[in-house]
Amino acid sequence: MTEQAVEAPSFTPPTRFAVPGRIAVSNRAAALWQTATLTEIRRETPHAATYRFAVPAWAGHLPGQHLMLRLTAEDGYVAQRHYSIASAPDDAGHIELTLDHVEGGEVSGWFHTVAQPGDEVEVRGPLSGFFAWPGDRPALLIGAGSGVVPLMSMVRHHRAQGLSVPLRLLVSARSPEELIYAGEFGAETTPVFTRRAPQGAPVGRMAAAHVAPLLAEQPPGGWEAYVCGSNAFAEHASRLLVAAGQPVERIRIERFG
């Protein structure tokens, strides 16, 4: 081997938004399809259910990561979609996903109308370290609809590990019946209802008034913000954060398409 002078220096762009670089993704796990066996189905809301799987060789994940799931038809046709992991990392050999029943949806439709315990699907992952939260920094979580799924993994992790780092969750749902994980939220959570609210609670979109108090109580080192949901929601919520003074390079967004 000969020594070669490297002419072009390593490159960092002249802007502030950068890869966190603090979370390594296992390339082996990401490349490998594994069989996941459905062990339990729990209804969350009229339109969402949680699917628990045994994945014996699961390499583990960090809260916030997602996986790729595929279904194969008899004729070889394959459908694959991304799903966030709902469970906390320390659920040895098991993972949970929570799926919205999308009207006319190919994959979510199969889950909601056909799937039963004992069925097998294939998964690869975990994927993407960018949205992950290892539990190290104060985290301000904002989600809507099934966008609460990766955020719930963070909340569960926070609880399971007894972490003291500040954590807040703002979650938007159409109505109390459609609030996924409603029974599991604690003092860290503020729900926002857009169509129908419990008696005495206001109805309306997530607004500056929800975000401002959280940004006013800045923890030491500031918040790392995680926004998850439909693209329309992600745009709205990230604008609220920027308007309230959250630095753009400390907002991570996961858009469900």
Next chain:
Amino acid sequence: MNVTRGFTGRPRAHNAGLPPGQYDAGDDWPVLSAEVTPELSPAEWTFRVDGLVEEPHTWDWDEAHALPGSVYEGDIHCVTSWSKFGVRFGGVSLDAFLDVVRPHGSATHVVAYSHTGYTTNLPLADVTGGKAWIAWEFDGKPLSPEHGGPARLLVPHLYFWKSAKWIAGLRLLDQDEPGFWEQNGYHARGNPWEEQRYSGD
């Protein structure tokens, strides 16, 4: 093959334009980006090409538009498994920009970076010879901010994370240097026909 019990998939016509593992998103154009959509006006937009070139150059909006226009008509493919057929982007071929800066013979790769700081790496051969564009129009209208407007890179033969939104520049290098998603486990090249989704594929 691991057949999923009771899964038939949606009725579908065979489509030779669909790479393996992809579905036709029809009229939908999903938005996927990890960062806040920047507020970037055409007047603020610039595009720079430097690194291993004879003459680094920065174009502003008007200078870039003064280059000969070029249109891409065809399909695009996102790693999240949707494809979109028969799209029409307007802009300028990357070759027109590279002709001005004159790459060194030693340049083998580029890092594309955006005004948000997003980066993605590509072999130089994947962005030359009429294979890549700087695009500012979609379907004859200005490209919307959430899809990368005022201007994005367009490399339609690779997965769409390579087509950096809000493109700010290209740096030519003599080595491959992973960008944002590539450091987060995505494939270095991302050819949809070979299903190069994740590192190791």
